[in-house]
Amino acid sequence: MIQNVGSNTAMMMKMEAESIIQTYARQPILLVRGSGARVWDAEGREYLDFVAGVAVNSVGHCHPAVVEAIRKQAGTLIHTSNIYYTENQILLANELKMLTGMDKAFFCNSGAESVEAAFKLARRVTGRSELVAAINSFHGRTLGSLGATYKPVYREPFAPLNEARFVPYDDDEALKEAVTKDTSAVVLEPVQGEGGVNVPRPGYLRAARQICNDYDALLILDEVQTGFGRTGRWFGKEHSGVMPDIMTLAKAAAGGLPLGVMMAAESVSGGFQKGDHASTFGGGPLICAASLAAIGAIEREDLVKRSDEMGRYLRSELRKNLEVEEVRGLGLMVGVELEEDCARIVNEALKKGVLLNCTSEHVLRMVPPLVVGREEIDHVVRVLGEILE
Ligand SMILES: Cc1ncc(COP(=O)(O)O)c(C=O)c1O
Numbered sequence: 013m014i015q016n017v018g019s020n021t022a023m024m025m026k027m028e029a030e031s032i033i034q035t036y037a038r039q040p041i042l043l044v045r046g047s048g049a050r051v052w053d054a055e056g057r058e059y060l061d062f063v064a065g066v067a068v069n070s071v072g073h074c075h076p077a078v079v080e081a082i083r084k085q086a087g088t089l090i091h092t093s094n095i096y097y098t099e100n101q102i103l104l105a106n107e108l109k110m111l112t113g114m115d116k117a118f119f120c121n122s123g124a125e126s127v128e129a130a131f132k133l134a135r136r137v138t139g140r141s142e143l144v145a146a147i148n149s150f151h152g153r154t155l156g157s158l159g160a161t162y163k164p165v166y167r168e169p170f171a172p173l174n175e176a177r178f179v180p181y182d183d184d185e186a187l188k189e190a191v192t193k194d195t196s197a198v199v200l201e202p203v204q205g206e207g208g209v210n211v212p213r214p215g216y217l218r219a220a221r222q223i224c225n226d227y228d229a230l231l232i233l234d235e236v237q238t239g240f241g242r243t244g245r246w247f248g249k250e251h252s253g254v255m256p257d258i259m260t261l262a263k264a265a266a267g268g269l270p271l272g273v274m275m276a277a278e279s280v281s282g283g284f285q286k287g288d289h290a291s292t293f294g295g296g297p298l299i300c301a302a303s304l305a306a307i308g309a310i311e312r313e314d315l316v317k318r319s320d321e322m323g324r325y326l327r328s329e330l331r332k333n334l335e336v337e338e339v340r341g342l343g344l345m346v347g348v349e350l351e352e353d354c355a356r357i358v359n360e361a362l363k364k365g366v367l368l369n370c371t372s373e374h375v376l377r378m379v380p381p382l383v384v385g386r387e388e389i390d391h392v393v394r395v396l397g398e399i400l401e
Pocket residue numbers: 122123124125127150151152153201205206234235236237262263
């Protein structure tokens with residue numbers, strides 16, 4: 013527990029333990045407010061947020077344009093069924109087509125759901141059910157997406173699943189050996205997030221594209237974490253120039269509100285028939301208004317370029333000032349490999365007003381809002397230096 017937890021925080025922590033199924037290992041702070049790259053807890057303490065809702069709050073907490081769009085839309089139309097046309101959904105699909113170069117969108121509510129949609133579409137199009145995924149992958153926790161998520165501790169208690177064949181990431185030869193004429197799709201993250209911020213060699217995704225072509229299998233790029241400027245490009249796929257058959261998006265898609273999107277290329281976008289897939293809340297008017305506003309903010313404020321520049325700055329400052337095993341990443345998706353268990357660092361940083369998290373036992377992950385400034389980066393590097401000493 014950090015410092016003096018106030019009575020309201022203590023009461024809420026007790027109520028949480030009594031009323032919420034205990035699936036999360038939470039930090040002992042009650043967050044009540046956010047702005048830009050900062051959040052405040054119920055005791056009035058300020059934190060620099062280098063977790064950002066785990067790569068969700070890319071335009072910063074409570075971005076004024078997103079807040080305004082939500083306010084306006086909330087007073088006009090919040091929800092209707094997908095039985096009817098709604099304008100924001102259609103405008104957003106069109107915007108995403110232009111940004112991704114893909115053909116059509118399917119809207120849902122989370123990353124795992126976008127992966128589910130992708131797996132279903134891949135089955136429908138290929139008539140095959142086998143999947144190939146990478147060791148250290150993360151694609152979600154629903155039964156379908158869990159089958160392609162690597163960590164055995166996540167998967168094994170829920171067997172049997174439709175388990176993917178797992179191959180080492182960034183290894184063309186292993187992928188070539190695993191893909192067969194029964195493979196429906198190969199699913200890969202352009203940069204592995206939960207698996208430890210692993211950046212593949214430049215040719216890897218191109219090789220994966222070729223292997224999929226050779227076996228008529230689909231290539232699914234899971235851009236749930238890498239999307240919307242996180243890696244210093246609009247989408248992680250742009251670093252390799254590879255076009256997937258299906259792309260999955262979520263996290264930063266709607267300025268902090270829950271939105272998942274599956275984008276399909278022209279060759280597969282006609283694969284679903286009416287009634288094949290659906291989501292009650294998917295692409296509702298409120299969420300899509302927030303998404304359009306968030307995308308507008310990324311464009312106006314040049315946040316993709318900023319992610320690239322600030323990411324380079326963050327990595328170089330970390331390398332210059334800290335003695336760690338490795339600093340890696342692309343844009344503002346940064347991993348710091350440590351010799352020690354990183355839970356201690358996360359707890360110490362929290363006490364010093366910096367939010368960080370671990371992707372694996374030894375990898376500290378930094379995915380701050382893309383609006384983060386140099387002074388804020390300097391502060392976090394200084395705090396980390398103090399802790400590591
Ligand atoms: C690459 C990737 N895919 C899928 C997911 C699952 O997203 P969600 O938690 O929104 O279901 C995540 C979540 O961290 C992710 O990083």
